[in-house]
Amino acid sequence: MEFSKNEIIRLLADEQNQADLFKQADAVRKQYVGDEVHLRGLIEFSNICRNNCMYCGIRCGNANAVRYRMSEEELIDTARKAAEMGFKTIVMQSGEDMWFTCERMCRIVEIIKKFDVAITLSVGERSYEDYKAWYDAGADRYLIRIETTDKDLYHRLDPNMTWQKRHECLLSLKEIGYELGSGIMVGLPGQTIESIAQDLLYLKDIKVDMAGIGPFIPHPQTPLKDEFGGTLDLARRTMAVMRLLMPDINIPATTAMESLHPMGRIWALQSGANVVMPNVTEGEYRKLYELYPGKICVDDTPLHCKTCIGAKIMSIGRVIGSGYGGHAGVLPHLPK
Numbered sequence: 001m002e003f004s005k006n007e008i009i010r011l012l013a014d015e016q017n018q019a020d021l022f023k024q025a026d027a028v029r030k031q032y033v034g035d036e037v038h039l040r041g042l043i044e045f046s047n048i049c050r051n052n053c054m055y056c057g058i059r060c061g062n063a064n065a066v067r068y069r070m071s072e073e074e075l076i077d078t079a080r081k082a083a084e085m086g087f088k089t090i091v092m093q094s095g096e097d098m099w100f101t102c103e104r105m106c107r108i109v110e111i112i113k114k115f116d117v118a119i120t121l122s123v124g125e126r127s128y129e130d131y132k133a134w135y136d137a138g139a140d141r142y143l144i145r146i147e148t149t150d151k152d153l154y155h156r157l158d159p160n161m162t163w164q165k166r167h168e169c170l171l172s173l174k175e176i177g178y179e180l181g182s183g184i185m186v187g188l189p190g191q192t193i194e195s196i197a198q199d200l201l202y203l204k205d206i207k208v209d210m211a212g213i214g215p216f217i218p219h220p221q222t223p224l225k226d227e228f229g230g231t232l233d234l235a236r237r238t239m240a241v242m243r244l245l246m247p248d249i250n251i252p253a254t255t256a257m258e259s260l261h262p263m264g265r266i267w268a269l270q271s272g273a274n275v276v277m278p279n280v281t282e283g284e285y286r287k288l289y290e291l292y293p294g295k296i297c298v299d300d301t302p303l304h305c306k307t308c309i310g311a312k313i314m315s316i317g318r319v320i321g322s323g324y325g326g327h328a329g330v331l332p333h334l335p336k
Contacts, residue, residue: 001028001244008197011241018237025240025272032247033274037313038325039306040120040252041087041280043078044289045070049095051124054157055188057219057290058095064221066288069097072104076111082280083115085306088324090117091143091277096124105130106137110335113138118324118332120181125165128172135176138335140326142173143181145212148188149202150195157188157224170206179327181250183212186238187230200242209327210250210275213239215260217292232260236271243272250275250327259294266312275325276313278305 003011011021046069047058058065070078079090090112094100100108100123109119120141121134131142146166148154154163174180184199203211215230235257243251253273257264265276279286280302287298297305310320324332 001247003241003245005194005197005201008200008241008245009193012193012196012234012237014237015233018233018240021237021240022267022271025243026270028243028247029251029272029274033250035318036274036321036325037269037318038089038250038275038321038323039087039309040089040091040275040277040325041079041082041085041302042091042093042277043075043082044093044279044281044285045075045078046094046097046100047289048097048099049124050098051096051161052159053161054159054223055185055216055219057221057292059222062221065290068285068288069099070285072108075108078280078282079112079117080115082302083117085280085303087280087306088117088322089120089141090115091120091122093122093143102126102130102133106133109134109137109139113335118326122181125161125169128176131169131173131178132176135178136336138333139178140332141179141181141210143183143210143212144169144173145183145185145214146170146199146202147185148191148195149199150191153188153190153195156190174206177333179209179330180206181210181212182206182208183214184238185214185216185230186235187216187228189224189227196238200238200245203242204245208246208249209330210252211242211246212252212254213242214254214256217256217259217294219290219292229260232257232264232267236267239268239273240271248328250325252277255279255296256292258296259292265309266316269313269318270316276309278302278309280305
């Protein structure tokens with residue numbers, strides 16, 4: 001659907017009629033992507049990060065964070081177990097941990113690809129050559145959030161990083177052939193409804209295949225610890241408008257939404273979302289990958305998480321997808 005920026009602003013600001021917006025987004029979701037909910041097995045394999053983003057609990061400046069890094073063998077074994085549980089997509093996410101060199105990630109991707117899964121990487125800003133090598137090794141999708149298109153806000157919150165570099169990474173990934181995932185954070189200090197509207201138009205303009213909306217949740221070990229967080233309602237309205245703007249993309253019901261309310265992910269699935277990413281990370285690592293406080297399911301096992309969210313999905317009349325869940329039916333590609 002086509003909306004002007006002013007129309008988007010009106011929808012985002014309209015709390016009184018948000019139930020109608022959610023209903024419309026859910027109908028568009030059903031029309032364009034159906035009732036399947038695609039499950040992605042999420043592996044959080046390192047909380048070491050070279051960046052110092054003001055909102056993030058694993059920022060390099062957080063001296064209280066207990067750091068960890070999976071070995072190659074641990075990461076591959078975790079992915080193997082997830083594939084055996086039935087996941088058809090594995091999402092490998094970490095801080096920007098440069099121990100995972102281009103060559104090391106190529107080895108990991110090549111082995112995990114043999115488990116008959118689609119592979120999503122989310123490891124931040126790297127060179128075009130790294131992205132291309134990982135794609136050639138078998139990675140199918142890449143997730144890197146733009147966070148905000150307000151460049152001044154971006155530079156205040158992401159010191160020593162540039163918005164332009166992030167933008168260029170997104171363009172490079174699209175050019176290489178990845179299914180492109182991005183997204184924004186809603187409720188950041190100094191963020192306006194107008195800039196959120198611009199964010200949505202940006203995601204449409206760069207033709208993302210997947211986009212996630214995460215409410216800002218202040219972390220006590222960051223400079224933004226005393227700020228107000230984003231609201232679940234605004235995050236849902238933003239997600240719903242995104243579904244109307246880009247009717248056939250994949251939209252996750254983000255874990256952060258459930259951190260704000262026990263029904264957060266279910267409500268998201270009823271407001272336009274069609275993807276859930278259960279955590280398949282094992283043991284203490286689940287607690288230590290703390291981007292924001294109040295993270296759910298930190299004491300659960302991967303199997304319990306998958307079973308629990310599966311039951312919730314079916315309780316609202318939806319079905320669990322059995323395929324790879326690519327945008328518009330795109331299948332995983334073969335390594336070169």
